[in-house]
Amino acid sequence: MMIEVKINGKPAEVPAGTTILAAARSCGVNIPTLCHHEALEPFGACRLCLVAIDDAGRQSIVAACNYPLEHSGLVVETGTSAVWQARKMSLKLLLARCPGVKVLQDLAREWAVDTKDLLLTEDRGEECILCGRCVRVCREVIGKSAISFAFRGVERRVSAPFDQEPDACLGCTACAFVCPTGAVKVIEQNGRRLIAPWHSNLEQVACKECGRAVAPLKMLAHLRGLAGEENEQAGEGVFCSRCRRLKTAAAVTALPEVKFPGPFMIP
Ligand code: SF4
Ligand code: FES
Known part of the structure; x- marks a missing residue:
């Protein structure tokens, strides 16, 4: 209607x-x-x-x-x-x-907002405006609910259950992608992906060719599961996007040259 x-x-x-x-x-x-x-x-x-x-x-x-x-x-x-x-x-x-x-x-x-009349609290470095985008993307798009709102009033914040590393987190970083303020920090180091506010700490799968970290094992296992493949194969034969491109280019270059018969004649 x-x-x-x-x-x-x-x-x-x-x-x-x-x-x-x-x-x-x-x-x-x-x-x-x-x-x-x-x-x-x-x-x-x-x-x-x-x-x-x-x-x-x-x-x-x-x-x-x-x-x-x-x-x-x-x-x-x-x-x-x-x-x-x-x-x-x-x-x-x-x-x-x-x-x-x-x-x-x-x-x-x-918007020419005059903040002088505002009793600005001491800047404690808080970056989360409680918009809930991270919570919603995790629940509605990824289907995991690894994080949620906790506490009330001035104590309200987004966190993982009991402030512990959330079991449900795949390390997909959708939360960081939708966060409008940059409050969700993702750090990749020593073959692991850390998502700071939620204490996520995930093992990354290395590229089979160059050894660079590609994605968290847990996330690949989830994607393989969605595709109906065995989770045990999650970390096998994974290439980073750069190596995949190089391999495709090499494979295309190795194809035998195709000879066209010449200009097409329109009768
Ligand atoms: S962490 Fe970012 S996306 Fe999540 S509620 Fe806070 S500001 Fe919003
Ligand atoms: S309340 Fe409408 S965009 Fe935030």
Whole structure:
């Protein structure tokens, strides 16, 4: 079922269930986001995507990323002064927790956010804005739930169960890939992959040709399992991408030359 919505005065038609964010983007209207990721379920944590809505006279400010449009007639405004005030307040709250995070500092500059009135806590080097992208990618895309939120209030953070190396972690680094602040640190050394905040410490498989680390054994075993292969073969015959390219190039060069009969004649 298609429904009608008005965004910044422009009428649009979207399938029912589309979020305000998706509807706005489909009309070329930009709304800032931090905790949102196209591949993940909405979470509504950062509150940077706030917009004003008017639903048959009921006005409110909502997070565009997790507000599904269920019926026609909603009027959305994405750039009013009330909206910007609310977004700036959300940004200040994030900055109060993580004053040193570059993506927040850049937004504060871009939005001319005055941080003087903010009681900035001492910068303890906190880089996690609690956006939950890492938790969601691990659960929804990788299917592992190696990490989750723990504790409440100011103590809230993402961690592995009991702050111990998580058994479920494959070392795929999807968490680091989606993290918007760089809080998830991945270190590769001495044939192991370490993922700092979760205490993950995984054995890497070495390239059969050059000996360079390719990927964690556990991750390869998981992928082989998905492909229906035996897990015991996980570390066997693995080449790094560079050696694989070189081998393919050498194999192609060794092919016998193919002789074409000459220019094709069109009768
Ligand atoms: S570690 Fe990164 S992705 Fe995970 S909640 Fe914190 S900021 Fe978000
Ligand atoms: S992007 Fe909507 S709340 Fe974070």
